[in-house]
Amino acid sequence: MTETFVLVHGAWHGGWCWAAVINQLERLGDRAYAVDLPGHGMNRADRAKVTLDSYVNSVAEFIERRDLKNVVLAGHSLGGLTIPGVAAKIPARIKRVVWVTAMVALDGQPTIDAATTPLAAAIDSMPERSITIEMLGKEAIDGLTNDMAPGLKEYVMAALGPQPLAPLLAPVPMAPYFATGIPSSYVVCEDDHMPVGGAPNWHPYFSSRLRNPTLKFVKSGHEVMLTHPVECARALHELASGD
Structure with a gap:
């Protein structure tokens, strides 16, 4: 059976x-x-005006314009904040939602609490209200690229762009997604060393928040998706097929 996938990137990517x-x-x-989310890749939206809602709306419109149905909607990393909103907005078009080593929000809570994150205030004063991965330091870069060959690392680091701050500060509504009853899946990356929220592992820290x-x-x-695309595609295909 032919499956239809819409793939949503994470922070800094396209x-x-x-x-x-x-x-x-x-x-x-x-x-x-x-998709290229607003302010990422070839989408030249003003990063200072990008919001989580604009992420959600852009993906929903992408699917609707192409009249895609029975979509397996997958999001990587920060893309995990966008995909539940898309599914709740157009549930009749979505077959399954897959978090690919991705963030799963707690209902109504933002990813970053601006009041307790000094870097957020500094970014908020910048013209584009955006952050580069270099601003997070060596630990974040090493965590992102820990299993990359040197040539791939060089390419990826050159391709990454600034990440708008506002989507990270927005409360993420999860209850509307859960109310749809759309099945959820999670791709667990066993060597994921990207630091997140003080937790040692993305699974089960985030995956346990799904039902x-x-x-x-x-x-x-x-x-x-860059270091193991064959294995990533196979996992997505098998999840879509219910294997």
Whole structure:
């Protein structure tokens, strides 16, 4: 059975990061699309005006414009904040939602509490209200690239762009997504060393916030779609098929 995937990137990335996964999904007989969220990749929206709602609306409109149905909606990393909103907005078009080593919010809570995060105030005063990964320091860069070959690391670091702050400060409504009853899945990257919220692992720290998710495990670091695209595509395909 041919599956239809819409792939949502995470912080600093663009739709470009899914290229190899799309190639592999097509080899498996599926259709796959990657979006550029506002202010990312080829989407030249003003980063200072980007919000979580604009992320959600852009993906929902992408799906509606193409009249896509039975969509397997997958989000990587920060993309996990966008995908539940999309599913709640257009539930009749969504078959399954997959968090790919991605953030799962607590209902009504933001990713970053601006009141207790000094860096947030500094970013908020910048013209683009955005942050680069370099601003987070060596630990974040090492965590992001821990299993990359030198050439791939060089390419990825050159391709990453600024990340707008506002989506990280916005409360994320999860209850509307859970109310849809759309099945949830989580791709667990066993070597994900990207630091997050003081937790040692993305699984089960985030995955446990979902309701009865199906899990797939991949021996990979955080950037699974770039370092292990074959395994990432296979996991997505099997989750979509219910395997």
